Amino acid sequence: MSETGLSTLEFLDGNDAIMRAALDAGCTFFAGYPITPATSLLLAAIRDMPSVGGIAVQTEDEIAGISMCIAASMTGRKTMTATSGPGLSLYSENIGLAIMAEVPLIIVDSQRMGPATGGATTQGEGDIQFARWGSSGGYPLIVLAPRDLKSSYELTLHAFNLAERYRTPVLLLTSKELSLTRQSADTSRWQRPELINRKQFAGSLEEFLPYRVDDGEEVPAFLPFGAEAQVRFTTSIHGDEGIITNDIVKRRRKLEHLANKISWDKPGVSLYAADLYSEADTLIISYGLAAQASVDAARQLRGYGFRVSSLVLYTLWPVPEGIISEVLGEHKNIVVPEHNNGQYLRELERLSFEQNRFVAVQSFDGSLISPAEIIQAVSEEPPLLLGAAND
DSSP, X not given: OOTTSOOOEEEEOHHHHHHHHHHHHTEEEEEEOOOTTTHHXXXXXXXXXXXXXXXEEEOSSHHHHHHHHHHHHTTTOEEEEEEOHHHHHHHHHHHHHHHHHXXXXXXXXXXXXXXXXXXXXXXXXXXXXXXHHOSTTOOOOEEEOOOSHXXXXXXXXXXXXXXXXXXXXXXXXXXXXXXXXXXXXXXXXXXXXXXXXXXXXXXXXXXXXXXXXXXXXXXXXXXXXXXXSOOOOOSSXXXXXXXXXXXXXXXXXXHHHHHHTTXXXXXXXXXXXXXXXXXOSEEEEEOTTHHHHHHHHHHHHHHTTOOEXXXXXXXXXXXXXXXXXXXXHHOSEEEEEESSSSTTHHHHHHTOOTTOEEEEEEOOSSOOOOHHHHHHHHHSSSOOOOOBTTO
């Protein structure tokens, strides 16, 4: 509710919610190249950034867009770019650069049907594994996936906080239907977490090392380009000084730091919504657009007398192993709806127990998964099983 006690209904799409959250998070730089279904984010940035003292640039291609965002972030600005699957492919090398140089950056991938150009105006969520493994070296990213307008707004704010806290690029995986479908929403109910800004270096400039992680800290303290101290920046493996190194101890320390700072399962990083039903034997695990149908299906199934639990994942990477292992251990039949060919199912199977049986509900041709399809998968006797977890 608003301060007046009245609801605040607005007619918005998912990209509207994301851009509003970016501005509320303090984002003042956006660069990107037009690509359906992310183009309206670029247009909104060009329209709205000047009102907050920000800059928005339509670049000559996707590589230029993410490159400008990296440079702007290193001057101290909060930055965001947006694309779809083909553009994410072009971002790949610079995502690796941002990981290596510990650059806070938000990347919105409004997914569409693939591969290649695929269906530019067709629903798809097939970039799930690519978002995790789409850069050289296999180093982790934080990847979040909204399910509706509210989570599009709130997860964008969380994405900026996580990027600032851990000095890392964060991917927000939305999709065509979430990006472009307009709905009425009571925006007064949207939650805004306390904003986090990157830790600034506060010591003597003569002692500044751009990549030194002090005891008790998770990431290096930040000084922007243009500071009186020298701020080195390199795409290559480096020590605390930011200088390329062949020292095996410095190499190992740097690479272990990049892997370990976000490869964990902890509050604030692992985001999810668990609706667990006492003594349920069936669990629906979902994310993204399929989560809407899954929540509706679980509610209807309970009305029919089925004992069904629901787990909606908002963090996809790093995998929220704690909650997933907990709920898999408490249920037998696991229903997994996905708008792809089962890309997250393999992660769930990796964490499964002997008693788990998986039911896949998949659509990768642009059609939407309905609650009725999920209800049918749950209520079939016996259900359409993929086999035992250890087959």
